[in-house]
Amino acid sequence: MSNLLLRNVRPMAGDNCDVLIKDGKIAGFGQFAPEPGMPVEDGGNSIVIPGLIDAHTHLDKTTWGMPWHENNRAAVLRERIDFERENRSAIGIDPHRQSMRHAIGLAAHGATHIRSHVDIDPTHGLSIVEGVWETREKLRGIIDIEIVAFPQSGVMVMPGTTELLDEALRQGCEVLGGIDPCGIDRDPKGQLDIIFALAVKHQRPIDIHLHEAADLGAFTMELIFERIRAHGMQGKVAISHAFALGMNDYIRVGKLIDELVALDVAILTTGAPSAAVPSVMRLKEAGIRVGGGCDGIRDTWGPWGQPDMLDRAKIIGMKNGLRKDRELEHVLHIVSQGGADVMQIEGYGLKVGCTADLTLLTGETLAHAVVDIGPRPLVVKGGRITARQGQAVVDMP
Amino acid sequence: MSNLLLRNVRPMAGDNCDVLIKDGKIAGFGQFAPEPGMPVEDGGNSIVIPGLIDAHTHLDKTTWGMPWHENNRAAVLRERIDFERENRSAIGIDPHRQSMRHAIGLAAHGATHIRSHVDIDPTHGLSIVEGVWETREKLRGIIDIEIVAFPQSGVMVMPGTTELLDEALRQGCEVLGGIDPCGIDRDPKGQLDIIFALAVKHQRPIDIHLHEAADLGAFTMELIFERIRAHGMQGKVAISHAFALGMNDYIRVGKLIDELVALDVAILTTGAPSAAVPSVMRLKEAGIRVGGGCDGIRDTWGPWGQPDMLDRAKIIGMKNGLRKDRELEHVLHIVSQGGADVMQIEGYGLKVGCTADLTLLTGETLAHAVVDIGPRPLVVKGGRITARQGQAVVDMP
Incomplete structure (x- = not known):
């Protein structure tokens, strides 16, 4: 399971912060300095919701x-x-x-x-x-x-x-x-x-x-x-x-x-x-x-x-x-x-301790994000990046 | 009104041909050599329908x-x-x-x-x-x-x-x-x-x-x-x-x-x-x-x-x-x-003599084009190109 520092996002369209991910789980919300070797992603002030x-x-x-x-x-x-x-x-x-x-x-x-x-x-x-x-x-x-x-x-x-x-x-x-x-x-x-x-x-x-x-x-x-x-x-x-x-x-x-x-x-x-x-x-x-x-x-x-x-x-x-x-x-x-x-998925959610399954959305508010339907800037599964700008990291066969 | 040779398209998803446009009207379907000074566009084998x-x-x-x-x-x-x-x-x-x-x-x-x-x-x-x-x-x-x-x-x-x-x-x-x-x-x-x-x-x-x-x-x-x-x-x-x-x-x-x-x-x-x-x-x-x-x-x-x-x-x-x-x-x-x-628009349609208001669609058939909803490759109004790949030639204010 992966570590990741996801910076500059708005959980559920709330205040901007970073999301710290350790061993595939959400370890904290706030402002963090990257630990040595930890990958860092800039969320571009997107909304973040659970997957x-x-x-x-x-x-x-x-x-x-x-x-x-x-x-x-x-x-x-x-x-x-x-x-x-x-x-x-x-x-x-x-x-x-x-x-x-x-x-x-x-x-x-x-x-x-x-x-x-x-x-x-x-x-x-x-x-x-x-x-x-x-x-x-x-x-x-x-x-x-x-x-x-x-x-x-x-x-x-x-x-x-x-x-x-x-x-x-x-x-x-x-x-x-x-x-x-x-x-x-x-x-x-x-x-x-x-x-x-x-x-x-x-x-x-x-x-x-x-x-x-x-x-x-x-x-x-x-x-x-x-x-x-x-x-x-x-x-x-x-x-x-x-x-x-x-x-x-x-x-x-x-x-x-x-x-x-x-x-x-x-x-x-x-x-x-x-x-x-x-x-x-x-x-x-x-x-x-x-x-x-x-x-x-x-x-x-x-x-x-x-x-x-x-x-x-x-x-x-x-x-x-x-x-x-x-x-x-x-x-x-x-x-x-x-x-x-x-x-009944265990560990699902946007809280400390939940699995880091996250989706970034564009929009000012959650309602705006629903109707805007733009490419998702980033998708994270267990702390690992699985898609960027609407493109998955694996190719379709 | 404009002239245009629109090549390599499929009218209503039919056989591939060119569309010759003169003075903003459809002048013919078939194979044409461009006349001197006439702009030429390649339709990439897209479907063409009236606008x-x-x-x-x-x-x-x-x-x-x-x-x-x-x-x-x-x-x-x-x-x-x-x-x-x-x-x-x-x-x-x-x-x-x-x-x-x-x-x-x-x-x-x-x-x-x-x-x-x-x-x-x-x-x-x-x-x-x-x-x-x-x-x-x-x-x-x-x-x-x-x-x-x-x-x-x-x-x-x-x-x-x-x-x-x-x-x-x-x-x-x-x-x-x-x-x-x-x-x-x-x-x-x-x-x-x-x-x-x-x-x-x-x-x-x-x-x-x-x-x-x-x-x-x-x-x-x-x-x-x-x-x-x-x-x-x-x-x-x-x-x-x-x-x-x-x-x-x-x-x-x-x-x-x-x-x-x-x-x-x-x-x-x-x-x-x-x-x-x-x-x-x-x-x-x-x-x-x-x-x-x-x-x-x-x-x-x-x-x-x-x-x-x-x-x-x-x-x-x-x-x-x-x-x-x-x-x-x-x-x-x-x-x-x-x-x-x-x-009751006069001159609308995909026939010789009609106004050259055309939309190109992606897809194998008309039905496919309806559900695919990709960016329109090209849009033509009176023989003039007005949009390419989902982008209009004029900017939004």
Whole structure:
């Protein structure tokens, strides 16, 4: 772990000072003379925050850096899933190379941690996860990657998937995923019983995709709540997307939120522009842990997205109609501390003793930095410089 | 007007060729030898399209390039309007300087035409319009600016505004604006009768802001339709925002669309991320003229936005849930030809004889170019180069 004297920065847009980093941890804020042999960096009076976090993405799916993937297919969720599973190899979406590109892009834009769902299905077995594991090892010290064993194609409708998830958890996937137990799997009791049993067996947290909207999604959330209570998994479950919380029924959503609070369920949002999404300000008021994610970027599902959590902060902020400085500050919180709260990252933060995972931002204030979206002047991971002016220190393959 | 041989480009992402420009107009596509004294540019195999068009913006409002404007005020429309009118001078939002920055930013990102609403109210008289007129003169040959005389603060609730609009049209504003006859003015018959009478008197088109949603907005649209019929203003009216068309009632919206078609009313959309917006694909199927606009960027209303019509294309595309290549091509159409259709710009297009207003884009295909949002390699206005690699040939003040 590295030593570094980072001079001339403004922690959380506050007063200018130096940040002293020893053995990869923040050792102090103030004015320091460099110790012999200690590298010194001038932060140019930039804002410094703890590293950005992409807490919901799909490292294994992007076509970034590949020839343009033309897509005039129907936009049906099941068809998107099947097309990808059946064609990803032929298209040339190599899980290792593409996850390297995606993760390095995120690091270049200031991210220091990723939670990535990675597809597991009988067609590919664990080969896709293995490709992303290779990326995780190569990028150790650049960006931390947590992997969700993700049954993208379903569990009940895809025999053999349960055993693969079991094996993936045994081999070290940190989190267990799930997806639309009604919409995709057509058997909510079936999928959720299996997912919770596997999570209990391996003592791993759950992060389930829930695109199901309105009453259907609320029903599935209730089934999840029942199983959290039954298995004592309070504080160990996250729901990604949670579009049901975007339904136009203030009172019904309030009841769901009460349960999220009681069971300490976390929410991950991508601010999906064309869907009904949870109100991040309402979740904040309730005290729910909320992180943000880029989701897929430029994949066979759709062409949009950038490997940049400030780009995503803009999407989340605009979707939620946020305009006040205080609200913009909260959006920045979601794509940094919020993700750490969901992933329960130890030592994350901008305090003495925290790991020195830092991102420098341009702007006068935190709100200004969120909307300005300029290249990040500097990114630091464990005290080591990992990117400068939007360029990572490692090249994309 | 200028001559130029633009080599090595792909018109609308088609086959590579040269574009010959004489006297500011497109003289031919093919392979040409430069004539003596004719400037030659290499387009680097970029895509070339006709210039991007921002058909709904507010050049007079931005704080771009000024100190960060902190905003923790309530997000009530009437309060935003009154705060801006009462404080814009004190904040230092000089209409000329700020409209220069905004317009040059748009030109740097490939726009060749702007329709800007400009505030007219009894507090400022025509002084704000005069500032933007000065910008229009200074930027002649860089970007064309069409000005909408815009009663931002209302007509009926702001005595003296009617006379100012009359004078603004007399002095040369090309279009007459209006705003939320119910929501802002509390007297829909009153405002609309005045607006239509002024438009008829000066023989000018109308472009009215309509944030009113659902049934209220539909009612106002019906009042507008009645007056278009009464005054024979078919083809001369545009509705900006038109959130009522985003209401969740397919049949009711269909009836409104039938009237838009019958009366050739144009729609301008900004893809407002937190509102219910018109479906651009449904409007396309109906054959309605649709343009796009950046709306306000970083002003006292809100912090978001860039002076970049590809950034806006992304917002419109994501909001509409568009993912197919054919759909992305339509989004590009909206921010180029669509704007020209609404503004009825003569000589616009990528054909022999059209004005040589051209924007180069990076990307393999048009769809790729829309999501890539790289710096525009080159922008040409009337055959003259106005921007290179995202930098305009004129400096921002």
